[in-house]
Amino acid sequence: MANKYGALFTIKLGSHPALVLSSLEMAKECFTTNNLAVSSRPRQVTTKHLGYNYAMFGFGPYGPYWRELRKITTLELLSNCRLEQLSYIRVSEVENDIKALYKLWIKKKNMSGLILVELKQWFWDLNLNVILRMIAEKRCFGTSDGVNEEEARRCQKALEEFFHLMGLFVVSDAIPCFGGLDLGGHERAMKKTAKELDSILGEWLEEHKRRRASSEAKGEQDFMDIILSILDRKELEGYNADTINKATCLVRSPFSFLHGAFLKGLCLSMSSKQGSP
Numbered sequence: 095m096a097n098k099y100g101a102l103f104t105i106k107l108g109s110h111p112a113l114v115l116s117s118l119e120m121a122k123e124c125f126t127t128n129n130l131a132v133s134s135r136p137r138q139v140t141t142k143h144l145g146y147n148y149a150m151f152g153f154g155p156y157g158p159y160w161r162e163l164r165k166i167t168t169l170e171l172l173s174n175c176r177l178e179q180l181s182y183i184r185v186s187e188v189e190n191d192i193k194a195l196y197k198l199w200i201k202k203k204n205m206s207g208l209i210l211v212e213l214k215q216w217f218w219d220l221n222l223n224v225i226l227r228m229i230a231e232k233r234c235f236g237t238s239d240g241v242n243e244e245e246a247r248r249c250q251k252a253l254e255e256f257f258h259l260m261g262l263f264v265v266s267d268a269i270p271c272f273g274g275l276d277l278g279g280h281e282r283a284m285k286k287t288a289k290e291l292d293s294i295l296g297e298w299l300e301e302h303k304r305r306r307a308s309s310e311a312k313g314e315q316d317f318m319d320i321i322l323s324i325l326d327r328k329e330l331e332g333y334n335a336d337t338i339n340k341a342t343c344l345v346r347s348p349f350s351f352l353h354g355a356f357l358k359g360l361c362l363s364m365s366s367k368q369g370s371p
Contacts, residue, residue, distance in 0.1 A: 108268025110136070130156075139264045139273075143284035144256060144291075149333045149341040153260075159331035163342060170320050171342075179314055183227045191220050222250060229343045230298040231316045249294055255287040295340040317343055 095103065096116035104111050115121050124132050134156035135141070141153040148154040151163035170176065195211065202209045226232040226249070234246025264280050266273035276282060302318045315323070321342055325335040333341075 109270060110268065136267070138267045139281060140260050140262070140284060143281060144259060144288050146288075146292075146333075146337050146341040146344075149337050150345045151342065152345040157331070159333065162330055163338070166321070166324060167342065170324060171317055176320075180228050180316075182314075184224055187220055187224050187227070187233075191216065218250075219246075222246065227316070229317045230302070232298065245294075248290075252287060252290045252294065255283070256291060259284050259287060291344060292340065295344060296336075299336060299339060 095105075095114070101117035102113070102115060102120050104113050106112070115124060135153060137148065137155060141148055141150065144150075145153050149159075151160050151167070154160055195216075198211070199209050223233050226234055226246075232245075234242060234249065259280065262278075262280055265277045266275075299318060302322060306319075306322065318339060321339045322335075325338060327335050329335065330338060
């Protein structure tokens, strides 16, 4: 189509016009000189139901709220200084898991001194432990005290559903007049998953509030603690502090799922080449 119509042309996606760029020069022009004109995102069904009605800044439309949340995230949550302060989490989780593997080897090694380990699940559990500790100081897998594997599997399942639903095509996004029909039942599934995730995040947030109220919050702060301190029950562009906190913490979790899925896929690829599980 670029060969026929040129490096810049529009097409219709349902009832919505879309601009197609097919050259480096046009891309530079859009994302530098005219970047504000292309910085927003469409208001889709997925981000409405799964993103706290567009409060999840990673998928929300461009505007004052998006700019404020990006500033908070960049300066307070994902800055080099903050990630360095939380680096002990990554170190401790890797050490704990390697020790657990060693104990498993001692217990189950065969006559040749070998054991089979499913690294796909191992990488996923490690990845989820790291990200949940950074978000809410939750360690959900392993042998240490306070581990709640039932809660962890519940969270894992909800995140998998979240990511699956985020990638679905919803007819009403392209043809709004079909919005009330819920073709395929996707919106119903999104509402169910959103309710489950909100329940999990709500429980964690209430725990953090109780700790702060009883002055038990000590040591390094996780993401929920930081956002609680910054917002302090304030509202931003109509969103209350609790909604912003849960939406901002949730936006970090899908990317951890991507990372875990990548590691699991890598292990699967390696095992298939070697012909062993």
